[in-house]
Amino acid sequence: MNGVIYRFGEVEVDVQGRDVRLAGQRVAIEPKALDVLLLLLAEAGRVVDKRRLLSEVWADVHVTDGSLARAVTQVRRALGDDIRAPRFIETVPTRGYRFIGQLSSRPAPEPPPGAVDGAAADPPRTTDRPATSAASAVGSAVGAWRRRAWLGAVATLVLVVAIATALALRRPAAPLVAGAEDMGGLLLGAAEHAAVQLTTSRGFDADPALSPDGAQVAYSSDASGALEIMVRSRVSPGLARALTSNGGDNVDPAWSADGQWVAYHSRKYGGIWIVPAGGGPARQVAAEGSSPSWSPDGRRLVYQTAGSADVLGGTGGSPSTLAIVDLADGRVHALTRPGTPQGFHGNPVWMPGHDTIVFVSVQVPAADVWEVTPGRAPVRLGPCHATCRPFAFRKGGTTWVGAVRGAKAGELWTAPVSADGHVEVSRARRTAMPRTASITDIAVSRDGSTLAFSNAERTSEAWSLELPGGAARAGLTPRVLLAERRPRYSELSFSPDGSRLAYTTSRLGDRPEPWIHDLSTGQSHPLPSPVAGFVRGWLPDGRHVVMVDPAAPFGLQSVDVTTGLAKPLATFEAWRREPDAARRLFTMRLTPDGRRFLFTTEAAGRAGLWLGALDRVGEATPLAADASFGAWSSDGTRVTVQRMRGWRSGVGIMRPGDAAMTALVEDADLAWPNDWSPDDRFIVYAAMRGGRWTLEAVEVGSRRVTTLTSPGGPTEYVRWPVWSPRGDRVVYERGYWTGNVWVASLSAATEATGHPGT
The missing domain is CATH 2.120.10.30 (TolB, C-terminal domain)
Known part of the structure; x- marks a missing residue:
């Protein structure tokens, strides 16, 4: 017998094959998180102490309880479990975790001679028995997998080198990037476990924007009685610095790529404004519009032509297209036309390193995410929600785009961008967000080092x-x-x-x-x-x-x-x-x-x-x-x-x-x-x-x-x-x-969770 196959609910876990399926579909789980799941299954019904989980799963490296918590969160997300009303994994405060699902197990079938995928000739029989009887089998399977890992790595390395050499002779090299599901998991893992509350207002601090290096956060705050753009240091928060103080109900902050300017929209005075990031007089660069986003070269701003009905942006059901203003001469150029695509166009984001813009086209209460390049027709990327706000950043030499889809409890949509500046829809992934999460907007620094979000309610x-x-x-x-x-x-x-x-x-x-x-x-x-x-x-x-x-x-x-x-x-x-x-x-x-x-x-x-x-x-x-x-x-x-x-x-x-x-x-x-x-x-x-x-x-x-x-x-x-x-x-x-603003280091989250991120 090669191992054990567990079944609970619609989930099947092949221990030896390290394969997890939900409703017949393969589920991607990181190796460490899968090891946590296997150990909990082997001790189903019993509390597995945190120290045991850390020592057995991370035997070769020192990590904190946070790494374990992130692994459990990833398992819960993959299995569709809810921390508030768990069906499978229960948290036992101060002690550890316990698998509480109704579990059955059966022997894994022996592969027929010469089989590649290990498929059995006859369907196996399922037997209900206490899962703890399989603990030794799981333990040996995990141990055997580790013992074979270095041998497999050597063989794999030889094969990879041979394939890479052959491919190098046929086509130009391309950078390897993480799967979009990894990026979504990294962002949500950071938001759930690595985030630090930056503001502590009883009122409204929201709509964060990060400086290109992630060191400073600009956001909109009502602390003065009007909405003003404030700036705080992420590393040493201290006191907030007022970037505007004109009572203009200012929202939608956006940093220029060189970090020298912040653009914003004034709900009181209207239009798009820019102000030096270090402080100074602001000037209006477009008489109408809101939701500005900078071009990579810092010479232009794209924005929606409609003002904002809501403090968190969007078209509010008002007719809107996208326009670009040239900061050198103030000329405004139309980027999209009414009806192309259908809906009202808003919340544009200019991709770092590309001349492509992602935006939302709204037909209340529905919406779609689109991409457009000046001079070309817009391309639909997928459905969204009328209040969703895309974001974009670079990490590991690759540009990424994302959006929170759905109001409140929804999902995080992420996708990589090709070298020629187009969103790779075929590689887009949706990562479920916890129903208790209250993430209304997400910002990532241009260099991919820092995450910020607000929990506006x-x-x-x-x-x-x-x-x-x-x-x-x-x-x-x-x-x-x-x-x-x-x-x-x-x-x-x-x-x-x-x-x-x-x-x-x-x-x-x-x-x-x-x-x-x-x-x-x-x-x-x-x-x-x-x-x-x-x-x-x-x-x-x-x-x-x-x-x-x-x-x-x-x-x-x-x-x-x-x-x-x-x-x-x-x-x-x-x-x-x-x-x-x-x-x-x-x-x-x-x-x-x-x-x-x-x-x-x-x-x-x-x-x-x-x-x-x-x-x-x-x-x-x-x-x-x-x-x-x-x-x-x-x-x-x-x-x-x-x-x-x-x-x-x-x-x-x-x-x-x-x-x-x-x-x-x-x-x-x-x-x-x-x-x-x-x-x-x-x-x-x-x-x-x-x-x-x-x-x-x-x-x-x-x-x-x-x-x-x-x-x-x-x-x-x-x-x-x-x-x-x-x-x-x-x-x-x-x-x-x-609401309030939260920040998290994605570099720290990458190290703690094991997400490659590059």
Whole structure:
């Protein structure tokens, strides 16, 4: 018998072959981490002391407990295990680790004579028995593997030299690079086990950018009451140094390749600015735009043409392309065009050592990552999330790109870049992130020596503004309606009689789910239905909520709020292959009678509002160009829209069938209308002015604007205002961001984890 094959869950481990498979697919695990797993399997059910693990797995080198912790983390990640609710590997505090899974084992088959892959002729029989009976077999297998290692190394070396010599005669030499799965593991391993908290703010310190050598970190901080760019030394943090102090709500810092300049975006004053890294006066180099990134030669900046609706960047659903400004003469050149690719283009990153730029094209709530080289057509790299922010760096002579995909708990996407500057998509890898991780953005120094990230968290509540007399008035004091702090309270919707409020909420790492709040009792509860997803409104009977279920993303469902029973309301099969299908459903709004609907789509880079009917879903017609996110008046005869003005937006109204649109609000940076008063006299909307969000209402007849809430702080926002059918209140989401910056040495992480990194 050659050894033992273990099975637990969907995992099979061939001890002798050192092969791990999950659901039949081979899983890559580093040798040391695999040795840890084998020892835990051999002692299944028993606590394996840390000292034993360190002495047996790292017998030939002195390492710390951190190396063991990183190995266990890699095993957990590879097996899909969760440290909070472990199925396989349990941490025993202060002692060690224990394998707790249901384990079975069988003898490994003997290879038939002359077999290369060791496949058995007959399927082996599986027997359930205590795994500890195989401890000696595993021990001998690990020991035998070590004893044979040097002999195998000699033979392998001879073979490698022969092959390398032959290949050298046929083609130019190319540098060897680590697999992308190793790079993802290295970055996450450093974030999980080697990171040190750089800032300790109770407010917002986030959006880090590293100097080229990784010695200094620039980030955005609200410590002064406005967002300013601060700089700290990574080696000896000490006090932070204010690089800006103009109250400009400055974000998106980016270091030049020579470390002499920092570029940033001002949410208050607008555009792209640069400031000497050592301090000094700042100057504006582009009147519009945000999210700057330097060219490798330091002579140009690429940026998105839209300003930022969010302190963590992105287009925020605003039309945007990419542009390049030449710092010598100030000339601006378009890099991408509207509609090529589809979506709004943002968060560009210029690759070190290449003339290629990686960016995100957003069609809220979805997005894709693309690459583009000046003068060439963009190339799609893969899916992402509307808030993902790519990063790029060089390590071991190779350029790497990456992005955190998914909101909060998601995955880290990494890929190497070829010598001619193109992302090698075939070698891209996805590394699962722990669900407890709160990594919102990642930065790596250009030389690949240092990692920085922020753990920014969004917290929100539902607030209520009482309206005596049912009219919009300034100076009123809002109060908290739903005080449990959650990541979002979105898609707020009153029942037709105003007695209940439906909304979408979630917890970190969990799926969005619908809830109902009873305004008479003050009680809230989840909708008693297995349907999860986003609330799209109520049906006229007041008994059914309309839902978009992510599990069935091309249709609407009607859910009884009392029984939880769900039934299909409409399907949109014709949309299934459309690139913006998610956006269409995400922006859908039903008329008060539940018969017609509005949705937003895109053509040639321009957002447009379309009109359809539930009994003829395949016959939608265009309603307005350069408009999005429509909301019906209470009588169903008019629509208020987000009227686009470049990347900015205002409030407009129109009647279906009438091409004319009346502009009501045009002086805000962003104005996002969401509801009408029950008498259709007012429209309530979230407005951003000078980087600060507030709640406003515009009177339709006079176009008079009333500020309903005071402007929030630089990291606060308001969303989803809805006016009660009773006219007595407006309910809205109020949220804010907090966070801190962390740093880690990738060189130290490479030595501790054994990742090659080069």
